[in-house]
Amino acid sequence: MASSIRRGLFAALAGFTIFICLCYTGLALVISYVTEDMLIDHLLKREAAAMTVHFRQHGVLKQPADELIHAYADVDALPPVARAQVAAGHERAEIATGTGQHYHLRTLDLPGGQRIYLLADVQPLLVVSKLFQDVGGLLTAIALGLIAAALLLAYLLSRRLVAPLQVLAQEVRSQAPTGPVAFSGRHRRDEIGYLAQKLSTTVSELHATLNREHAFTRDISHELRTPLTVMRNTLHQAASRPLEAQETALLQSGLDEMASTIDVLFALARAQHIAEELVDLRGCIEESLLRLLDDTDRLQLHLPERLQVLGNRQLVMLLMNNCLGNALFHGGAGARLRLSFADGVLSVENSLDPARAGAMQGFQHGQHLLRRIADAMRWDLGFHAGAAAYRVDITPLRAH
Structure with a gap:
């Protein structure tokens, strides 16, 4: 498309250039011929005025002073081509012949009703025709050279003007x-x-939209596979026997985990359209703990009274709910939870139940999703697995 634009622009510039050249050439020819005719007409007019003055003063007809001009008192004495113009009723005429003569005719009415005819053979005065005969080849060569130069300039201008568009089109094509x-x-x-x-x-x-869509598709497949598998196995067992209370709780936990995961994924898919704001991190932590924790004896809280951070409240709540929910669920019924803030880092630590050593502990499940939430707010996460405890360090973006 860019090359067609360049060709179109060159054609327009070239056409305009040739049109201007032809117009100015035609205008120059018209001006030359008009000037030549005006000069000859002025000579005849001046000769007619001189003859009229002389006739009034002396009563006799004076012959023209210019040897190219002849005065005829009788129309029959005129050359046939001039006589035909007079017969047609023309008082002034320009007559070209095929024998080399070029006449200018002018009728002069003298006092007393006498009419004479001034006829000038102006062939020696036709400078324009003579000029084209002598140097017409040179003028044509110069005109063609100027047109070629103008076309070259039009070509260079078209390339220069369209080059940025070509570069942009190539960059878009190779993106x-x-x-x-x-x-x-x-x-x-x-x-x-x-x-x-x-x-x-x-x-x-x-x-960015495509990346979020790919991430959403990948996360849906990755994060929901585990709870769906657990629920499917549990329901398969329900076909042969009634579900126990622990299995029912497992199903409910799986449903809650899937609902939370879906909320997180949708929030991440819209993350670029969520405004960043000042959020009270301690308030979010307390709100999450009130929803998830029934026994406060298992909790140790070492946080400042107010903890202002930069982020999005919805994503912060999802991050806290997932972190604390994972800690309480995977740590076991007797797990203790400790939250502290020091040197700009929020540490969430849960103790491990030795009886659940073979199971997934703490934050090992869902780490990828937690990192996605943190990255969306430009926060940092660090996971630390120990023999007796599991800890995640959250470094939020602080307000300056």
């Missing part, structure tokens, strides 16, 4: 689906720069 978006023309201060900026923004947003 990788997951590569960085950086068009070279975005710093230009013209329409191409504006177009490059808009394209860059649009492609970046499209890449």
